[in-house]
Amino acid sequence: MLTSGIILLEANLLSPNPGLIFWTAVTFVIVLLILKKIAWGPIITALEEREKGIQTSIDRAHQAKDEAESILRKNKEMLAKADAEADKIIREGKEYAEKLRADITGKAQEESKKMIASAVNAIEQEKQRALDVLRNEVADLAVMGAEKIIKTALNADLQKKIVNSMLEDLSTKRN
Amino acid sequence: MKRLNVLQPKVLLKVIAILVPLIVNVGQLSSLSYAETQAVPVEVVGEHAAPAAHGADAHGEEKAGDVIMHHIFDSHVFAFEPFGEIDLPQLPPVAGIDISITKHVVMMWLVAAILLVVFSIVGSKYKNMGARQAPKGLANAMEALVEFIRLDVAKSNIGHGYERHLPYLLTVFFFILLCNLLGLIPYGATATGNINVTLALAIFTFFITQIAALKAHGVKGFLAHLTAGTHWSLWIIMIPIEVIGLFTKPFALAIRLFANMTAGHIVILSLIFISFILKSYVVAVAVSVPFSIFIYLLELFVAFLQAFIFTMLSALFIGLATAHEGHDEHEAEAAHH
Numbered sequence: 001m002l003t004s005g006i007i008l009l010e011a012n013l014l015s016p017n018p019g020l021i022f023w024t025a026v027t028f029v030i031v032l033l034i035l036k037k038i039a040w041g042p043i044i045t046a047l048e049e050r051e052k053g054i055q056t057s058i059d060r061a062h063q064a065k066d067e068a069e070s071i072l073r074k075n076k077e078m079l080a081k082a083d084a085e086a087d088k089i090i091r092e093g094k095e096y097a098e099k100l101r102a103d104i105t106g107k108a109q110e111e112s113k114k115m116i117a118s119a120v121n122a123i124e125q126e127k128q129r130a131l132d133v134l135r136n137e138v139a140d141l142a143v144m145g146a147e148k149i150i151k152t153a154l155n156a157d158l159q160k161k162i163v164n165s166m167l168e169d170l171s172t173k174r175n
Numbered sequence: 176m177k178r179l180n181v182l183q184p185k186v187l188l189k190v191i192a193i194l195v196p197l198i199v200n201v202g203q204l205s206s207l208s209y210a211e212t213q214a215v216p217v218e219v220v221g222e223h224a225a226p227a228a229h230g231a232d233a234h235g236e237e238k239a240g241d242v243i244m245h246h247i248f249d250s251h252v253f254a255f256e257p258f259g260e261i262d263l264p265q266l267p268p269v270a271g272i273d274i275s276i277t278k279h280v281v282m283m284w285l286v287a288a289i290l291l292v293v294f295s296i297v298g299s300k301y302k303n304m305g306a307r308q309a310p311k312g313l314a315n316a317m318e319a320l321v322e323f324i325r326l327d328v329a330k331s332n333i334g335h336g337y338e339r340h341l342p343y344l345l346t347v348f349f350f351i352l353l354c355n356l357l358g359l360i361p362y363g364a365t366a367t368g369n370i371n372v373t374l375a376l377a378i379f380t381f382f383i384t385q386i387a388a389l390k391a392h393g394v395k396g397f398l399a400h401l402t403a404g405t406h407w408s409l410w411i412i413m414i415p416i417e418v419i420g421l422f423t424k425p426f427a428l429a430i431r432l433f434a435n436m437t438a439g440h441i442v443i444l445s446l447i448f449i450s451f452i453l454k455s456y457v458v459a460v461a462v463s464v465p466f467s468i469f470i471y472l473l474e475l476f477v478a479f480l481q482a483f484i485f486t487m488l489s490a491l492f493i494g495l496a497t498a499h500e501g502h503d504e505h506e507a508e509a510a511h512h
Contacts, residue, residue, distance in 0.1 A: 017371045019274040020249060024283060024366075024375035031287045031350060036342040039294035042301040043321055044341060 141170055243444040247437055249277045249369055255362055279366040286353040286366070293317070294349075324348050324486060332490035333497065340493050343383055347376060348486040355436060355478030359471065367481070368436035370429065377429035380489040385421070388496035424492050428485060435481045439474040443467045 145166040149159055254260040265275040293313070300314045310318050329337040329344050351367055358365025366372045389397050401417045402410050446467040450459030 014370055016374075017249065017369075018272045020277060020279060020369060020371035021375045021378075022272060022274055023276070023280045024372045025379075027280075027283045027287050028346070028350060028376065028379065031290055032342060032346040034291055035294050035346050035349075038291075039298035040321075040342045040345055042298045043318065044325065044338070046301040046304060047318070047322060047325065 141166070243441055243448065246444055247365075247368060247440055249279045249364075249371075251275060251277055253278050253281060278364045279369050279372060282354065282357055282364045282366040283372070286350060286357060289353060290346075290349055320349070321345060328483075328487050328490045332487065332494040334494060336497070337490075340383065340387070340490070343379070344486050344490055347379070347489060348482050351376070351432065351485050352478060352482035355482060356475075358436065358440065359474055359478065365436045365440060367432055368440060370433045373429040373433040376432075376485070377425035380428060380492060381422070381425035383489070384424075384492045384496045387493050391497040424488075428488055432481050432485050435477055439470065439477055443470050443474065446470065 145163065148166065149162050251263050251265060252260050253263060263276045263278065263281065266273075268274065294317070297314045297317045300310065304310065304314075309315075324345050325337075325341060328348075329341050333340060354365065354367040354372070357363045358368060385397075388400070392400060401414050405413050446463050450456070450463040
């Protein structure tokens with residue numbers, strides 16, 4: 001152990017060697033310059049470009065997502081608006097239809113009432129007229145019966161018979 | 176049941192306590208018999224070796240130490256042990272500096288070549304690739320590391336304006352990482368296990384840090400920073416401390432990387448040489464091989480860790496030198512009042 005320590009010291013492990021320093025410097029500088037030209041330049045520009053590319057892709061993706069979201073929102077809004085519109089239209093249509101129906105039925109009822117009223121009127125008139133006619137007829141018949149009674153003997157039975165026959169006549173005639 | 180459970184580890188320990196000395200002794204016996212059959216007139220090595228055998232013992236250990244140091248040190252020879260070795264060319268010194276090519280220089284050039292080949296392939300792939308395409312294979316693997324250095328090391332430590340320092344940080348990371356890893360393959364040498372290499376890299380960090388600080392604060396701000404915003408009467412203490420602080424940071428970087436890479440190799444080699452020193456197969460199988468495999472795996476982790484730490488601390492120093500503008504100004508103002 002001791003000897004190896006002495007060897008370490010004797011063999012001047014730490015002794016400077018300017019020639020080696022010189023060659024190291026020369027070799028290193030040449031390698032540095034050549035690598036800078038042929039390797040580090042292209043590699044680092046490529047890496048930076050890729051970094052930028054990835055960043056822009058991410059940005060673009062985010063932008064596209066935002067855009068898509070806004071479009072979706074707009075679509076939803078439009079859809080909602082269209083729904084509301086449709087609802088409104090349907091409601092209005094229904095209301096209009098309701099109103100129209102009410103109007104029509106109202107009118108129809110009025111019309112029918114009017115017609116009924118006029119029919120009743122007409123019936124009343126007809127009835128009045130028929131009654132008038134009947135009254136006249138009955139009066140004539142009564143006059144005719146009276147005439148017959150007077151013409152035949154003043155027999156009570158006969159009279160009764162006459163009146164009865166007259167009434168029967170009347171009834172048959174009427175029928 | 177409970178009693179049994181308590182007893183079991185104790186029994187196990189006893190068994191181990193009996194077995195281990197037996198195994199070790201058998202190993203020593205076998206080596207002893209081996210030594211005797213070889214008719215070597217020296218007492219056998221081991222902890223109980225007599226002082227008379229100290230010469231041989233010391234010789235063996237010295238040899239082990241030599242081999243270990245040979246593996247760690249820089250040299251002018253690239254050895255491929257059983258196949259021979261390559262003598263590296265010795266260049267004449269320029270301006271009093273010996274600039275001959277050494278083993279570590281060759282390793283660095285190997286690293287540089289691998290880096291250039293790998294990254295020229297990756298770079299051309301990126302050039303041909305659109306921004307919408309995903310990378311595959313090698314490019315993808317490298318991108319993970321590059322992205323890690325870019326975001327987790329540079330961006331998080333330097334903050335604004337980190338792009339300017341990115342090429343340096345990336346290069347230093349991959350350079351150190353590959354130097355560390357190539358040191359772990361057979362016949363490889365760890366260039367980053369040499370203080371000169373790490374010092375040179377740390378000097379780069381030092382200059383880049385100071386230039387970044389000068390650019391961020393200007394000369395006046397840089398000098399004001401040396402006073403740490405204290406009262407002028409403290410400047411005589413603060414300025415030397417701050418100036419020393421400027422140098423200790425890269426110095427620590429250099430020492431940390433060098434020591435970590437060297438220590439791992441020394442530990443692996445020492446573990447292997449335990450079996451040679453004790454001349455026991457049992458020790459080799461039971462201690463040296465498993466432990467050195469464990470340390471080797473640890474070294475793989477340390478290779479990544481140290482490359483990361485060097486890069487991380489470089490980024491941190493640059494970040495510290497450039498940031499806190501408002502804070503420092505505020506402090507300086509407070510000091511004036």
